[in-house]
Amino acid sequence: MSYEIKAEMKVSDRENEVAYGTVIVDNCIKFSVQVRETKEGKWFVSFPRKQGSNGDYEDVVYPSDKQLREDIDTAVFYALKREMTKEVFLPEIEKVRVTALERSDSKTKALATITVTGLTIKGLVVREGEKGLFVAMPQFKTGEEYRDVAYGTTKNMKEKISEAVLKEYDKTLNQKKEKKKDNGAR
Template identity: 30%
Template sequence: MKYDISVKKIEDENSKIKAIATLTLGDAFTIKGIKLYEGEKGLFVSMPNYKRNEPDSHGNEYKDICYPITADFRKEIESTIIDKYNGINKNEPEITDCRVGTFEKDSLVGLASVTLDDQFVIGNIKIVNGENGLFVSMPNYSKDGEYKDICYPTTASFRNKISNAVIEKYQEVSKNKEQNRSQNEPENDRPRHKSR
């Protein structure tokens, strides 16, 4: 079954509930309020439920309102929720190519393109040298003096992955450009080192 899960972390560190998940089945049916708890044995998932008037024959105080009926699908959903909570996204595309052109125009020092899974290209990614060093700005446009994103990563981990790939490639290209420049300098123009 096709499904999508989103996870929202709970900011209160003292809460036993670590995150709330939303599960959408086949782009047609959504289940909200799936809770991720921190227990004595680690993280566990609790489907939406209600408290019974009295425990059932197995001693369960709570009854799930909606739930997977196979152990395999339950395990898959639970592991996906825990992975997403931990910042792991198995559906995250791979960065299969990164290209960078360098130049200097005010604080803009380069433009990059990133290819995802050898199937989709994101171009016009800006490399900016700001007060705190290099950073990446995804494609955007200006409307009424306000910048609007055209496309962007939906998770912090994937944003970091793209930023790191672009900045590493920029540094590699800049280093190669500098080496080529020094190799192509005429012998007379090279700085001379005094011998001791």
């Protein structure tokens, strides 16, 4: 029998746990899984278990045949590979435009637009925070909460966007200073 299997995985920083995530079978059953590491360094997919009254662990969800097990393992390891490589092969920020704002009383210092993976994202904001400048992604407000419209899916991608915008912001400020200096010298 053939099943549609989807897996989403996140890299873990816990001891003996390489990753954690979820598996969906035929768009109707969803359960958690872990990728664990044996003492010998071999990785395997661990299915949900619970501790019984006698202290032993027993499976709560598990594949009923070998083929399904192999298909789930394949989907989980493929999702994990995708998750791990997206931290390594980050796309280039193709274009960055920054407009510095002249309001000295505001924590908002600039507005920015970036182009990455062919998508133009408008409404990034350079703000002054307690620890210095930071870049906020475009947001909308729902009730009392703000939600990002678009954002980097990994820490490294978020940092890459932030670095590119802040670098362009510094460049923009330096160009303004040079322009003022040139106009003052005339």
